[in-house]
Amino acid sequence: MSNLMSNYYPLEVTFVKGRGCWLTDTSGIEYLDALSGIGVVNLGHSHPAITKSIVDQSKELLHTSNVYRIANQEKLATRLCNLANMDKAFFSNSGAEANEAAIKIARLYARSKNIHNPIVLTANKGFHGRTMATLSATGQSKVQEGFAPLMSEFVHVDFDDIDAINKYSKNKDVVAVMLEPVQGEAGVIIPQSDYLNRVQILCEQNEWLYILDEVQAGMGRTGRLFAHQHNKITPDILCLAKGLGNGVPIGACLAKGKAAEMLTPGTHGSTFGGNPLVTGVASSVLDVFENDLILDNVMKMSQYFESEFKSKIMSSSVVRELRIKGLMIGIGLDENIIDCSKLTQKALEDKLLINITGNSIRMLPPLIISKKEIDILIKKIIKLITI
Ligand SMILES: Cc1ncc(COP(=O)(O)O)c(C=O)c1O
Structure with missing residues (x-):
């Protein structure tokens, strides 16, 4: 017991x-x-460079809070934004929280367009986390069972079906499309090779935010640092976690253009998010990707x-x-x-x-x-x- x-x-x-x-x-x-702690320990257990980074940083400083500037966090933000062609980063402690940040950005984006009952299109069988917002976004009834009322803004469409998204092109309440580039928890569902590109075109035409949840498919898992890079596209928002810290809890919500400007002082935050330890370790993860030619x-x-x-x-x-x-x-x-x-x-x-x-x-x-x-x-x- x-x-x-x-x-x-x-x-x-x-x-x-x-x-x-x-x-x-x-x-x-x-x-x-063959599971890596569900896609987390991507560089393997006890990777010497990651262990060293944890030990070295913990000897210096673990945590200060986001009340003060955090050098490791600023460095990691710059590095990730350069790698992903993004403008700004928010750091969280998990994948669900990275997605929560994306969903809050979509809400603020709706307000900026005077839309009061926004719709976010997400995919059937998709998985985005276990918080109330992210389980509402998740397209699996077993995750939602018992938790009604759910957030009403998520409308689920079939994955890998461009027409299912296109149907909403005339709907003025849609503000975003949120997808996994490869559905992980659904059992590794890979869409047709141009699906993500076609969604990008619809998002551009309709001024919808394109949110890619790469919590599982990102950080090298599919052979590119970010899964959408296979398609040579850039979303408006990119959510990462799992392999970003190789075992230390860190998530990131990266955004570009308008999406990057939505969060203003006081609109979002986290006590632990992006502390010196986890952001230092995530930078070491990126070093290992480069030095050891992981991809x-x-x-x-x-x-x-x-x-x-x-x-x-x-x-x-x-x-x-x-x-x-x-x-x-x-x-x-x-x-x-x-x-x-x-x-x-x-x-x-x-x-x-x-x-x-x-x-x-x-x-x-x-x-x-x-x-x-x-x-x-x-x-x-x-x-x-x-x-
Ligand atoms: C695609 C995707 N998004 C979000 C999450 C939630 O991440 P976390 O468990 O770190 O909150 C997961 C977890 O499996 C995931 O696979």
Whole structure:
């Protein structure tokens, strides 16, 4: 029995140590981590440069509050804005809070246009967080159940269906479109290659803010630092978290143009958001991306995984499809043949950490994964889906 609230249902395992793609439990047994703490520890566990950054910064200063200027925060804002072609940054502690900032910006944008009942178009099956605003934006009833009344401004349309968005072109109350470039919690749903570009055109034509939630797909996960860079577009607002801190809690809401001017003194804030520790660590994360050519590894390992999967697993009658973008991996299985609800536990027994979403295996392995580790992963997946 524990004194924790019952909102989680953890697996019966406790980890005490992590190195690279591997976690060690209380009995000293090692597990291959193909989930990275749900897409967080992208540079692997205990990356020496990140550990050093945490130690060095904690010896100097952890926290002062946003009542004072924070040098690390200003540096990180400049760096992220340069990398993402954005103008301004707000730092939060989580992905949901980064999205909350985006939603508040959309509200202020509505006010600036004299729109009093704004609509934000979001996608069915999308996931944006667990706060009241972000669960309202989320397109999954299981996340919303029991929490009505929800915020009414979110109207859900089918993902990867440009006509579904285009239908709202004459609606004067729409102020923004908020999407994940690849739907993560839905099980890695990759839209057609020009979908994000076509949404961008509609947003420009209608003066809607284009909000991309890259909390899961960003920070190198898909092989570009930001997933939308595959499409050579720039949104008005870009939300990041998870891999930005490689395990320290930090989120960012980046904005450009009009969207960047909406927050004025007193309109938003956070006690912890962007403190010297987390912003220093996030800068070190960006250093590692540059110094260790992480994005190159993502593309190479993505191709290697795909070719190994196609030659060794794809022909299995259990497998329906492989959905892969960088190291964001979804494997659709045939539920009539295999009981997907048992697979997380079965994988755990084989010392493999994965996630199951509906009838899909979802994997977000550390971006530093090697060929050797992918070989182990492929073997473990074969064992997992062999009935
Ligand atoms: C796309 C997306 N947005 C937002 C969130 C919420 O982030 P957090 O749990 O840090 O609040 C998640 C978390 O899984 C996510 O995948």
